[in-house]
Amino acid sequence: MKESAVRILELEVEKPVLGKANFDSERLLKALKKVLGESFxxxxxxxxxxLPQVLREGGHKVWVILVKEEEGWIVSEIFSKKPERVLGVAIDLGSTSIAFYLYNFLEKKIIKEYSILNPQIPMGEDILTRLHLAKKEENLNYIREITLESINRELREIDGASIFYVSLCGNTAMSHFVLGLPVNYLFVEPYVPCANWYGIFKKEEVGFEIHPEGRIFVFPSAGTYFGGDLVAGLYFSEIYKRERMSFFIDVGTNAEVVLGNKDFLLACAGAAGPALEGGIFDCGCQAKDGAIESIKIYPQVKKIEYQTIGTQKPVGICGSGVIELMAELFIKGILTPEGKFNLQSFPERFTEINEEKAFIVVPPEESATGKPIYIKASEVRSFIRSKGAMYTILSLLCEKLGISFDEVEGFYIAGSFGNHIKVEAAVDIGMLPEEALNKAYPLGNAAGKGALKFLKEANLKEIKKIMETITYLELNVEPRFMQLLTGALFFPHVNRNLFPTVMKKLKNF
Amino acid sequence: MKESAVRILELEVEKPVLGKANFDSERLLKALKKVLGESFxxxxxxxxxxLPQVLREGGHKVWVILVKEEEGWIVSEIFSKKPERVLGVAIDLGSTSIAFYLYNFLEKKIIKEYSILNPQIPMGEDILTRLHLAKKEENLNYIREITLESINRELREIDGASIFYVSLCGNTAMSHFVLGLPVNYLFVEPYVPCANWYGIFKKEEVGFEIHPEGRIFVFPSAGTYFGGDLVAGLYFSEIYKRERMSFFIDVGTNAEVVLGNKDFLLACAGAAGPALEGGIFDCGCQAKDGAIESIKIYPQVKKIEYQTIGTQKPVGICGSGVIELMAELFIKGILTPEGKFNLQSFPERFTEINEEKAFIVVPPEESATGKPIYIKASEVRSFIRSKGAMYTILSLLCEKLGISFDEVEGFYIAGSFGNHIKVEAAVDIGMLPEEALNKAYPLGNAAGKGALKFLKEANLKEIKKIMETITYLELNVEPRFMQLLTGALFFPHVNRNLFPTVMKKLKNF
Known part of the structure; x- marks a missing residue:
């Protein structure tokens, strides 16, 4: 049975009778146990x-609100009539932005979903800078304070007194920051976080401005580089429930990949992220208005067609755009399998930027900024390493578990990246195997949705099962990774037999 | 196994190794589980x-303090070396005085034991006055505040930061007051307390100034007139563990009596208290310096011998003195079996006080106050009702369970009363049955000792078992009580066959 983290029950409580031990609390529990059985x-x-007042006001008919604890349930609120607002908030505490999902427990539906910038950004764009600062206790406290302030501002805006549950996930650093846990040993060898299982907290422990007896669940971390956001993502993907094995793939700062089923989960993370999202390219950008998200190149007729988000003038290329761009450049012969530019293929579009060859996707006169949108040779090299790393991680996990890509039931791709990825393009360049073609599924913000899922069905057992069955494969101590990677540093792969469909496409072009 | 409410463990924690998910919290739990098994x-x-700091300061050798929760244990404190002070406080929150027992968990011994006056007394000497005032929320809050202030003053004096556990018991009204629970329906028909099981609290819930992660256990109430003090007393008496049945007798404002064994407990309370303690007599007093605690009367030689506490000049008669006085008056023929004065027996000692006959125990010239110490006819009548009620409660409980006094294993008598009671005198007047003569055991302040026992062996299961097996017999709805009482309103009883030893004594005098 699926039990939400907050339960709202209408109860009829027995009236007291003379000559019995007739405690109000006992009669309330008796009425609750009729509905809930012998839960704690x-x-x-x-x-x-x-309690005494409300019981008598309502003629012994009351509404109670129960919230989930690590063991059992606690009665958090009681009303003599039906409450008007019983809310939950799921928070995905990302290092760049904080996503909020507002849930109405009475109507069992999502009311609102939005995000704000993480107020820690001025302390350091990248997380390592923040971790370094937080070595000093006063800085850790400051980071915690500004994070609480930002989150509390939103909670107050929503109406803190009506919020009975917060379900929060973040990577290991973010979870440590918001709980005020020291990170001093997190980023130096042997990379030791303070805690993995955080648990369920009372409002004053964390410092969130919610109902006095509301609770806060913080998703556990499975490793230094496998935080609560990924555990929440896995919880959302439900690959841990299936008989057959599936991939869970999250592309962010790193590429985090899990392969597994109901019996075990093998996890692995590698530095394959930013290049795939275009984040580190001169002309890369986030998936915002004006970002090129789709592209077609016709070298014979000297034409490039593209679509931008919001059909605005182009400002840059987002993650899904970069992958399609690479696929088009390779399939249309502008990039060689080794990732070198074929300057003869579309000479009009080549130029030099900072003394390196670059391919102009959008000439200056067409762009929103008046500057060209291009891709440089070094950016292709960086991209090929990233896509190669992704493919290698997938291969390595299959190899470790002794299965082939054929036997994988699904490729679940998390992140905004996953929502827009062109699977065909990703296969064309050999980032995903051909076997992904008909079984890749986008999950959206799996972390946030996992946190939200906890509000709807607070299944601690399943989350503990994820924690128990997950094994983390450390790439640093895995020589096989480098061996496999070498073959993947080509479009699509040094072993062309792995990509027969792509080969046919190349031949047909 | 007996587990104290606070456990202090020295642990060696594994050091972190590269290439493992090596959370500090996980390694600490692993070390704990080696000692404690799979507890929650x-x-x-x-x-x-x-944690990260202390672990490394101590070279991964640490001392941890665990405190008992309703489910499992929580790690409350960690040190890199052996802590100096780990304390617990047991509190018997009486309506007149608050008794404190200070316990050292490191050395497993009691450090100190003392009591202070209950600061609620100015709000009303008797508890009904206070209950009446507390119907108003601001008064309830005020009563709670002054109680917390008094207790916190003592906790601060002891050293709050070193106190990891408070175990508190009080009657139902006192427990409600200290937790701020409404008492509005407690003293009006059908006499409904707010709660019976209070449970284990964090410091901020109750408001005690103890260690930030200390806990507070409040003994549950089994009925309006059967509070946590009595549950604690029973817990101390351990009659609920025995095969054979025993009596637990507590004489206070009421006489509270339990008869039972490991299978069930039958409880009953009656208005038999104050007169037995001498509390409502003109010359009754507490067991303090100058109180007459023992007395012998020799009418033939016109002599009265007495002993006072501290061998001071007499100021009054305390509970045990009153019982012996009554026994002496009866056995020596000064009181008839009906409780009337035999004015011929010792005429020199009779006088009139407020138009009633009175027997002078101590003439004015011998007393500390310069006034006589006496007992009036109406006081004897009042006493006979109380002693009769006590005997009747004992008889009624036996009758209900179908056993005779012979089959009772022990008579455990709680309270300071129990400590000093002359069992023989109590039998002479028919307050206790003859069968109690060789099996009456004083428990002292059983409530306080029960609260202290929880610090030493925090056995929630046993306390829950007491709660589950106890049945409360309501005297108001028990016609048999009045029938039995009639026979007990004599010295020693209307049925003299019940007291053959006393009869022999009377004859011999």
Whole structure:
């Protein structure tokens, strides 16, 4: 049975009778147990203090709100009539932005979904800078404070007193920051986080401005580089429930990949992220208005067609655009399998930027900025390493578990990246295997959706099962990774037999 | 196994190794589980926040303090060396005085034991006045505040930061007051307390100034008139563990009596208290210096011998003195079996006080106050009702369970009363049955000792078992009580066959 983290029950409580031990609390528990069976139930002191009054106001008909604890449930609120607002908030605490999902427990639906910038950014764009600063206790406290302030501003705006649950996920650093846990040993060998299982907290422990007896669940970390955001993503993907094996792929700063099923989960992370999202390219950009998200190149007729988000004038290329660009350049013969430019293929579009060859995707007169949108030779090299790393991680995990790509049931791709990725293009360049073609599924923001799922079905057992069955494969100590990588540093791969469909396409062009 | 409410463990924690998911919290839990097995263990956020530092300071050798929760244990504190002070406080929150027992968990011994006056007394000497005032929320809050202030003054004096556990018991009204629970329906029909099981609290819930991750256990109430003090007393008496049945007898404002064994407990309370303690007599007093605690009367030689506490000049008669006085008056023929004065027996000692006959125990010239110490006819009548009620409660409980006094294994008598009671005198007047003569055991302050026992062996299961097996017999709805009482309103009883030893004594005098 799926039980949400907050339960709202209408109860009819027995009236007291003379000559019996007739405690209000006991009669309330008796009414609750009729509905819930013999769960471990506790009535908060907050509710006990108003219980006699509310019971009699409502003629012994009451509404109670129960919230999930690590063991059992606690009665958090009691009303003599149906409450108007019973809310939950799922928070994906990312290092760049904080996503909020507002959930209405009464109507069992999402009310609102939005994000704000992480206020820690001025302390350092990248997370390592922040971790370094947080070695000093006062800085850690400051980072925690500004994070709480930002989140509390939103919670107040929503109406803190009506929020009975917060379900939060973040990477290991973010979870440590928001809970005020030291990170001093997190980023030096042997990379030791303070905690993995954080658990369920009372409002005053974390410092969130919610209902006095609301609770906060923080998703556990499975490793230094496998944080609560990924655990939440896995929880959303449900690959841990299936008989057959599936991939869970999250592309962010790193490429985090899990291969597994109901029996075990093998996890691995590698530096394959930023280049795939275009984040480190001169003309890369986030998936915003004006970002090129789709592209077709016709060298014979000297034409490039593209689509931008919001059909605005182009400002740059986003992640899905970069992958399609690479695929088009390779399939249309502008990039060789080794990732070198074939200058003869579309000479009009080549130029030099900072003394290196570059391919102009959008000439200056067409772009929103008046500057050209291009891709440089070194950017292609960087991209090929990233896509090669992704393919290698997938191959390595299959090899470790002794299965082939054929036997994989699904490729679940998380992140905004996953929502827009052109699977065909990713296969064309050998980032994903051909076997992904008909079984790749985008999950969207799996982390946020996993946190939201906890509000809807607070299954601690499943989350603990994920924690218990997951094994982390450390690439640093894995010589086989480098061996496999060598073959993947080509479009699509040094072993062309792995990509027969791509080969046919190349031949047909 | 007996587990104290606070456990202090020295642990050697594994050092982290590269290439493993090596959370500090996980390695600490692993070390704990080696000692404790698979108990439900949680590390408090307070400890997590200092964990990385303390682990490394101590070269991964640490001392941890665990405290008992309703489910499992929480790690409350961590040190890199052996802590100096780990304390617990047991509190018996009486309506007149608050008794403190200070316990050292490191050395497993009691350090100190003392009591202070209950600061609620100015709000009303008797508890009904206070309950009536507390119907108003601001008064309830005020009563709670002054109680917390008094207790916190003592906790601060002891050293709050070193106190990891408070175990508190009180009657139902006192427990409600200290937790701020409404008492509005407690003293009006059908006499409904807010709560019975209070549970284990964090410091901020109750408001005690103890260690940030200390816990507070409040003994549950089994009925309006059967509070946590009595549950604690039973817990101390351990009659609930025995095969054979025993009596637990507590004489206070009421006489509270339990008869039972490991299978069930039958409880009953009656208005038999104050007169037995001498509390409502003109010359009754507490067991303090100058109180007459023992007395012998020799009418033939016109002599009265007495002993006072501290061998001071007499100021009054305390509970045990009153019982012996009554026994002496009856056995020596000064009181008839009906409780009337035999004015011929010792005429020199009779006088009139407020138009009633009175027997002078101590003439004015011998007393500390210069006034006589006496007992009036109406006081004897009142006493006979109380002693009769006590005997009747004992008889009624036996009758209900179908056993005779012969089959009772022990008579455990709680309270300071129990410590000093002359069992023989109590039998002479028919307050206790003859069968109690060789099997009456004083428990002292059983409530306080029960609270202390929880610090030493925090056995929630046993306390829950007491709660589950106890049945409360309501005297108001028990016609048999009045029938039995009639026979007991004599010295020693209307049925003299019940007291053959006393009869022999009377004859011999």
């Amino acid at each position: 139930l506790k009535i908060s002191l907050y509710v006990l203090r108003k | 263990l949680k590390i408090s956020l307070y400890v997590l926040r200092k």
